[in-house]
Amino acid sequence: MSDIIRRDPRAEWIARNRLHPLHAAMQTQQTRWMGPNGLIRKNPHAIAAGFIGPAGLKRIDRSGAQQGTGVGGRRTAAAEVQLPLHQVPAPAFYIAVVPDMVGGRLSSHDRDLLGLAHGLAGSDGAVLAVVFGEHKESNFSTAGVDRLLVLEGEEFEGYAPEQLVQGLRAVDNQFAPRHWLLPDSRSGGGELGRRLGASLGERPATRVWQIKDGQCIGRAGAGQQDLQRAVPRLILGAAECAEPVSETRHEALPVELSTSVARSLSRIEDLGSVAVDPATIAMAEAEFIVSGGNGVKDWDLYHKATAALGATEGASRVAVDDGFMPRNRQVGATGTWVTARVYVAVGISGAIQHLQGIGACDKVVAINMDPGCDMIKRADLSVIGDSSAILQALIEAVDNFRSGGQRDAA
Secondary structure (H helix, E strand, O other): OOOOOOOOOOHHHHOOOOOOOOHHHHHOOOEEEEOOOOEEEEEEOOOOOOOOOOOOOOOOOOOOOOOOOOOOOOOOOOOOOOOOEOOOOOOOOOEEOOOHHHHHOOOHHHHHHHHHHHHHOOOOOEEEEEEEEEOOOOOOHHOOOOOOEEEEHHHHOOOOHHHHHHHHHHHHHHOOOEEEEEOOOOOHHHHHHHHHHHHHOOOOOEEEEEEEEOOEEEEEEEOOEEEEOOOOOOEOOOOOOOOOOOOOOOOEEEEOOOOOOOOOOOOOOOOOOOOHHHEEEEOOHOOOOEEEOEEEOOOOHHHHHHHHHOEEEEHHHHHHOOOOOOOHHHHHOOOOOOOOOOOEEEOOOHHHHHHHHOOOOOEEEEEEOOOHHHHHHHHOOOEEEOOHHHHHHHHHHHHHHHHHHHHHOO
């Protein structure tokens, strides 16, 4: 085996970020280390995140022990950290949440709503998540879900709001939740929540951004004023309405309906999804972005690769200043802040302004020749190599996949 000590950028980032839920678990408790001059240093007051000095003041430990970079302070990002399990064996009541599940996964808006539901449930209630159709989410337990109800069937496929309301009415009859929570979004939650309110004969609280002391506060007047009212049974929450659950692990026990859902006579015919040109999608709303930087030498190949992948194009400031990309495609603090689920950085070193602009992206993939650049440290997946060769390989892989799928269909 190699004796080379390999860095773990993700573990180092967690160790530096005191707000990360895994920060405390990633700390090491070293009392001896070798200083820069070769002398063995001792820290008899070693505690997490520093030590107490002789004057009773808390001092920062700059030895590298807290950062995992000192002698023997190596850690791996795959370290298993078990969050405390929150269990509700016999719930006194339920708080029902209907997430949007854009792309089959929980969005940041959904997680904020689950955090709000967890606050309303307290220690006696349970958070019931109602999901329609198949999903790809595997982290319901860490998002704050105590009970998970999946309603499957072809009647729930496509755009069928009346049928979804019928399903929610069946859930309401069986579980009688104390509150219904839906995201007040353009992805379906806002419309479904208002339809559910009309069906139940209840007036929902919309664009709610805070619930405190039995009162909920919602935005009104084009966001220029707030309306306060008693917490109703049906709540449509805005983004960032609460902190997402991060310090507990939940059971996410599957539950089922005891009765079948009545099929409604739909007055709306779903003609399927409409193909959208990724170039017309606003950067702030794009789910899949491929950005090019100074490391891209063949821009025609870059455009061909983004078209093959069906991604929205982005760029670093250097690429925009050099005239390779328009200004409205610049990503970063001086351009557009993006929230893509997948962000691919091709030939981008990772200036601080650019890293700020992609801070809310779920997964970051870096393609770069420099294994020590900041973008590689930020990325969840890194590919070290020539960007032109990698982009060409991606195009070939996509073509092979599509041609293989067509042969299978034939």
